[in-house]
Each structure stands twice: as structure tokens, then as C-alpha cells.
Amino acid sequence: MSTRKLPHLTHVAAYGPGMAGPSKAHASKAAQSLTRGVPFSQLASLINSLGGRNAIAHKSTSDIITALAKTPLPTPNPTTRATLMVSHAWSDNFLTLVDSLENYLLDQELDYETPIWIDFLCLPPAQTVRSHDWWSSVFIDAVVGIGAVVLVMQKWEDSIALRRIWILYEMYACHCAGASFKVALPPDEKAGFLNALMKDPSYFHDLLTTSVNAEKALATKRSDKSAIQETILKSCGFFKLVSIIRDRLFGAWIVAECRQRVARSKDELEYCNWKAALSQWYHLQKEYSLAEPVLLESMKLRKRLMGSFPPATLNLALLYKSQLRFDEALPLFAEYLTVCRESLGNEHPDAIAATAHLANLHFARESWDQSESLYTQCYHMSTKTNGEMHPTTLLHLLRLAQVYEAMGTRSAKKAESLFIQCLAARRLTLGPTHPDTLESIHILARFYLTLNRHSESETLCLECLQARRTLFGENHIQTLEAKxxxxxxxxxxxxxxxxxxxxxxYAAHLKQNLEVERDAMSLLQPLSNLALCCTRIGLYEKAEMNYLEVVDLSKKVWGADDVQTLIYMMGLAEVCKLRGNYEKARQLLVQCVDVGERELGEQDAYYQLFVKSLADC
Structure with missing residues (x-):
């Protein structure tokens, strides 16, 4: 530990201004014993007891715990209620853990005497395997009692912490408890992280998405892993845990860091950079109403300082595209492409990427010819620049194949040829179980399904499912999509x-992890498929329950008078008939006929189908 002095504060706040922390009165008696901490300064005494920094320079926290077990030394006795819970990996370097915490306290202007809860000094040895109830109540009550969690990440790009089940659960407990969440990094890692965050927030966002996997996480004790996984599955599920950790915990911390850097900016250009980074993070979290004004402010100031700035134009175009504001996005993408080609040349990677952005927008607008032309350019330019087997080249090839697929049967042979070419190249260059290879297998399987080539589709689906089970786990979203x-x-x-x-x-996963009001469209088709399937195998009660949900969702998505909603209502009516509930079936079909006559007209095929179904009731 360094000899730097920290300013003494008379109060250590776990929550920011205007934020009400959870009441300590709610913590159970069992949890209260887990909230006692030790002053951070006591870690310096522990280091001295172990022979000083040089003696333990290469020791992990696990090594220190083992040493303390073999040769008991005077260790601090936790008596004061902690105001900070430290979440960390035992396999990380012990001195780096201490230095990271010190750096955090300095940054937050907290005192060395801040009482911290750190497991190996404060958690009594478990006498038995902890139950689901203990994890879901006592432990979370303890986090409520402490009020704040700081995660120590010794390497921000390759953090062991994000691969440990205990730490994932501590973050989940932080979320459930409504506690504040922060991250502590060693000084050099913090500087590197902030530099990367300012340049490209999406890199860290993607890193969190791929790193957090509770199903594949590691644990020293298998019993701990099983108990924690059971608790996660019974509460939020593995997939939703990713969004909780990435969007709610890290998301709030990233926003706070960006705002802090904005406030501490040394000049207007740095101010612009951090404003742009904040806007991009809001965009990644789909907080579009927050992202746009921040980005526009940054662009206005930057233009005054240095003229036009193409990356900002691209960011605004991408923001508009995410909101389906295609007409506003189109001229911005075109402007960015023109600037890239004029300043860098057609075959520069940034110019090729700009071409792909415009191609993707035309694909979203269903402008197939324009999208085909641009993706063809991307493929040929990337082949010339990177080689025909380069991952970027193969991605452009895949996108071009998807354009041909979208064009319909007239281009199906072209699409199939390119899908097969891309898959073969990915198998060869990346291996048979690489995520990109499995993506190609899955896409080709679904393509064959649309062509009614069921046997070929089944073979590919089974291959993809088995590989994704092994790679990601049974409950990962990509495994469930293969199912x-x-x-x-x-x-x-x-x-x-x-x-x-x-x-x-698949439907159960979506219902657990998606928000109905925001994601009704994503839920609609899977639940409809399930309702149809249950009807066909005679599970009429289950079919009716699913149809009720489908009708309700369709009203939210399409409206009560839309033909799609009426079709779902007719499906529900048919199930009611099969269950012998003819009165309810008639009520539903009368609605279908009345609305169909008004909205569709008597000559419409669906209206006539509603009339026939009512006559048969």
C-alpha cells in the first residue's frame, strides 16, 4: 500500500444525492452478522504481518488465505457495520486487490478507515451447504444492510472476476438489494479502460455480453456453484442475468464515469469526446431519448472547434437507424460514405465499413437492389484488401446471401450457393464449432426450412444445437434459438x-427475460407457434392459455381490429370448441365477424373464413 493520505470524511455515503438507500431495519438477524466489516487500513497491517509487500508480491488472495489457515496471524475482528462490500476473485493477485481498492477510495475521496466487507476476513466458515433460501434471502439482506458493492477487476479486458459464479451472484445480490455498484481497477488498468471507453464504448459492452455466462462460470466448490445456479434459475434465469449485470449495474457505473469525466474535462475537445462516449453508451442501452440530445450537443460544439467530424455523423445515422428513422438516417450514411471514399479511397477498411452501413440500411428499408449492389461492392473490395477467406470478407458474403434470400424464389439459388460457400470457408478457417461457423449453420438451416427442404434443415439444426450446447450451455440464448x-x-x-x-x-425463456410492453413483437410468434403445436397434439388447456396471451399481445402490437388479431381470436375460438366451450367460441367469432365486416369487407377471404367458423359453431 502506498503512503498517500486520503482526506478524512465525516460521513461515507453509499448513495448519491437524492437516492434513498434500502432501510437497514429490513436486514434479518441472520444477515446482520454478515454486515460487519473492517477498516480498509487494516489491510496494511495484514500485509506487514505477512512479511511486507516484497514477501507476497506474487501471491494470490487464495495463497494468502491458505497462509493464514496454516499460520494464524493477528487479523482484524469485524465489529463495525461495513459501508462497502468488496467483490473479488481469490485467484487474482492480493497486492493488486489492495492497490485497486486504494485507487477506488482515492477516486471517490473516501477515508482509509472506511469499513469494508471482504469475504476472507468477514465471512464465517459455512458449516453446511447453503440452501436456496439462504442465497435468496439472508445473503441479499446482508447486501441491503451494507448498501454498496465494489467489484475489483484486475484486468478490464480479461477479468477473471466475470467468470466466477460467486462474483456473478454478488452482483445479482447487489441488483436485488438496490445497492449502489462501482468498479475498482488498478491505476494503469483504469487509465487504459477510460481511454478505450472514450474511443469505443461498444467494445466493453460486447465484452460484458460475451464474458458473463452463469451456466459456464467457475467455482472452487461444486456445491456453491450448484446452489447459486439454482437460485439464479429460480429468480431471473441465466440470460436475464447478463442484461442485469451489463445494462443495470455496469450501465449505471459507466454513465456515472462518463459524467464524471465530462465534469473533469481539461478542455472543450475532451468534453466533446466524453459527451460522445456517453451518447454511444445510452444508444447501446436503447436509451434513445437520452442519447440524441447528448450527441447533438457534442456535434455542435465539435463543429465549432474543428469543423465537420465524420465519426459523429456516423453515430447519428446509426442512432436514427436504431429508432427506425430511416429517412433521416439515409442522407447521413451517404454523406459519411462519400467522405470516407474521398479522403481514404474506396478500398480502405473504413470506406468498406461505410459501404456496409449503407447496404444494411437499404436492407432494413427492403430496398433489395440497392442493398445487393452495395454488399457486392463490399465483398469484392474486402476480397481485394483482406483476402477471400478473411472473416470480414465472409461476413459481407453472408449479408449478400441474405439479400438474395430476401428477394424470394427468383434468387434462391444464388442465396444457397453463397450460404454454402460462406459456411465451407468458416468451417475451414475458424473451425466447426466457432460461433461464426455455427451462425452460418443456423442461417442455412432456416433457409432450407423456408424452401420446405426439411431433412436438410433438420440435420443442420441438430448439428448447431449440439455444438451450441457444448459451447454456451443448455440455457444460453443461442442454444435456445437453435431449439x-x-x-x-x-x-x-x-x-x-x-x-x-x-x-x-424457448417461449418460457422469452417470457422470463423479455419485458412484455417493450418486447411484445418478439414474444408473439413463439407463443403463437406453441399454441398451434399444443392444439395439434391435444393439449387444449395449454393451447387456450397460450392463445389468450397471444391475443392480448397481438392487440398491443397490431391493435384490436387488425386482421392478425382476428386470426388469433379465431384460433382461440377453435380451441374453445375442442374443449366444449361453444358459448365462449361463439362470442369470439361474433367479434371476428363484426370487426371483419367493418374493416375487411364481405368479399375478403378472412372475413368469409370467420363467417364459416361461426356457422360451424
Whole structure:
């Protein structure tokens, strides 16, 4: 520990101004014993007791714990209520842990005497395996009692902490407790992290997405891992845990860091850079109403300082595209592409990427010819610059194949040829189980499904599912998407008994992890598929329950009078008939006929179908 002095504060706040922390009165008696901490300064005494910094320079925290167990030394007795819970990996270097905490206290202007809760000094040895109730109540109550959690990441790009199940659960407990969340890094790592964050916030966002995987996380004790995984599955599920950690915990911390850097900016250019980074982070979190004004302010100031700035133009175009404001995005993408080509040349990587952005926008607008032309340019330019087997070249090839697929049967042969070419190249260069290879397998499987080539689609779906199970785990979103695709193949083959449990798993995952009001569109088709499948195998009660949800969602997405909602209502009515509830079926079909006559007209095929179904009731 360095000899730097910290300013003494009379009060250590776990929450910012205007934020009400959880009441300590709610912590259970069992949890209260877990809230006692030791002053941070006591870690210096512990280091001295172990022979000083040089003696333990290469020791991990686990090594220190082992040494203390073999040769008991005077250790601080936790008596004061902690105001900070330290979450850390035992396999990390012990001195770096201490230095990271010191750097955090300096940055937050907190005192050396700040009482901290750190597991190996404050957690009594467990006499038995902890139960689900202990994890979901006592431990979370302890976090409520402490009020703040700081995660120590010794390497921000390759953090062991994010791969440990205990730490993932401590972050989940922080979320459940409503506690504040911060991150501590060694000084050099913090500087590197801030530099990377200012340049490209999406890099760290993607890093969190791929790093947090509770199903594959590590633990010293298998019993701890099983108990924690059980608790996560019973509460939020593995996939939602990713969004909790990335968007809510790290998200709030990143926003606070960006705002702090804005306030501490040395000049107007640095101010612009941090404003732009803050806007990009809001964009990544789909907080579009917050992202746009921050970005526009940054662009206005930067233009006054240095004229036009193409990356800002691109960021604004991407922001508009994410909001489906295609007409506003189009001239910005075109402007950015022109600037890149004029200043860098057509074959520069940035110019190729700009071409791909514009191609992708035209794809979203269903302007297939423009998208085809631009993606063809991307593919040929990337082939010349990077080589035909380069991952970027293969990505452009895949996107071009998807354009041909979207064009319909007239371009199906072109699409198939390019899909197969891309898959073969990825198998060869990346290996058979690389995520990009599995993406190609999955896309080709779904393409064959649209062509009613069910046997080929099934073979590819099974290959993709097995590989994703091994790579990501049973409950990962990519594994579940492979299950859903296989279910669609089985349904098309009328193998409904095989399709139903796969549909059920996928639908259950979506219902657990998506927000109904925001994600109704994403929920609609899977639940509709499940309702149809249950009907076909005679699970009428389950079919009715799912149809009720589908009708409600369709009203939110399309409106009560839309033909799609009426079709779902007719499906619900047919299930009611099968269950013998003819009165309810008639009520639903009368609504379909009345609305259909008004909205569709008597000559419409769907209206006539509603009339026939009512007549048969």
C-alpha cells in the first residue's frame, strides 16, 4: 500500500444525492452478522504481518488465505457495520486487490478507515451447504444492510472476476438489494479502460455480453456453484442475468464515469469526446431519448472547434437507424460514405465499413437492389484488401446471401450457393464449432426450412444445437434459438410431440427475460407457434392459455381490429370448441365477424373464413 493520505470524511455515503438507500431495519438477524466489516487500513497491517509487500508480491488472495489457515496471524475482528462490500476473485493477485481498492477510495475521496466487507476476513466458515433460501434471502439482506458493492477487476479486458459464479451472484445480490455498484481497477488498468471507453464504448459492452455466462462460470466448490445456479434459475434465469449485470449495474457505473469525466474535462475537445462516449453508451442501452440530445450537443460544439467530424455523423445515422428513422438516417450514411471514399479511397477498411452501413440500411428499408449492389461492392473490395477467406470478407458474403434470400424464389439459388460457400470457408478457417461457423449453420438451416427442404434443415439444426450446447450451455440464448428452429422443422414435418417441448423451452425463456410492453413483437410468434403445436397434439388447456396471451399481445402490437388479431381470436375460438366451450367460441367469432365486416369487407377471404367458423359453431 502506498503512503498517500486520503482526506478524512465525516460521513461515507453509499448513495448519491437524492437516492434513498434500502432501510437497514429490513436486514434479518441472520444477515446482520454478515454486515460487519473492517477498516480498509487494516489491510496494511495484514500485509506487514505477512512479511511486507516484497514477501507476497506474487501471491494470490487464495495463497494468502491458505497462509493464514496454516499460520494464524493477528487479523482484524469485524465489529463495525461495513459501508462497502468488496467483490473479488481469490485467484487474482492480493497486492493488486489492495492497490485497486486504494485507487477506488482515492477516486471517490473516501477515508482509509472506511469499513469494508471482504469475504476472507468477514465471512464465517459455512458449516453446511447453503440452501436456496439462504442465497435468496439472508445473503441479499446482508447486501441491503451494507448498501454498496465494489467489484475489483484486475484486468478490464480479461477479468477473471466475470467468470466466477460467486462474483456473478454478488452482483445479482447487489441488483436485488438496490445497492449502489462501482468498479475498482488498478491505476494503469483504469487509465487504459477510460481511454478505450472514450474511443469505443461498444467494445466493453460486447465484452460484458460475451464474458458473463452463469451456466459456464467457475467455482472452487461444486456445491456453491450448484446452489447459486439454482437460485439464479429460480429468480431471473441465466440470460436475464447478463442484461442485469451489463445494462443495470455496469450501465449505471459507466454513465456515472462518463459524467464524471465530462465534469473533469481539461478542455472543450475532451468534453466533446466524453459527451460522445456517453451518447454511444445510452444508444447501446436503447436509451434513445437520452442519447440524441447528448450527441447533438457534442456535434455542435465539435463543429465549432474543428469543423465537420465524420465519426459523429456516423453515430447519428446509426442512432436514427436504431429508432427506425430511416429517412433521416439515409442522407447521413451517404454523406459519411462519400467522405470516407474521398479522403481514404474506396478500398480502405473504413470506406468498406461505410459501404456496409449503407447496404444494411437499404436492407432494413427492403430496398433489395440497392442493398445487393452495395454488399457486392463490399465483398469484392474486402476480397481485394483482406483476402477471400478473411472473416470480414465472409461476413459481407453472408449479408449478400441474405439479400438474395430476401428477394424470394427468383434468387434462391444464388442465396444457397453463397450460404454454402460462406459456411465451407468458416468451417475451414475458424473451425466447426466457432460461433461464426455455427451462425452460418443456423442461417442455412432456416433457409432450407423456408424452401420446405426439411431433412436438410433438420440435420443442420441438430448439428448447431449440439455444438451450441457444448459451447454456451443448455440455457444460453443461442442454444435456445437453435431449439426453436429445430421445433419449427419438427412442426413442418408434423412431428408435433417433438416440437412442443422445444417450443415450450424457448417461449418460457422469452417470457422470463423479455419485458412484455417493450418486447411484445418478439414474444408473439413463439407463443403463437406453441399454441398451434399444443392444439395439434391435444393439449387444449395449454393451447387456450397460450392463445389468450397471444391475443392480448397481438392487440398491443397490431391493435384490436387488425386482421392478425382476428386470426388469433379465431384460433382461440377453435380451441374453445375442442374443449366444449361453444358459448365462449361463439362470442369470439361474433367479434371476428363484426370487426371483419367493418374493416375487411364481405368479399375478403378472412372475413368469409370467420363467417364459416361461426356457422360451424
Amino acid at each position: 426453436n428452429s429445430l421445433a419449427e422443422v419438427y412442426y413442418a414435418q408434423e412431428r408435433f410431440q417433438l416440437a412442443e417441448p422445444l417450443y415450450m423451452q
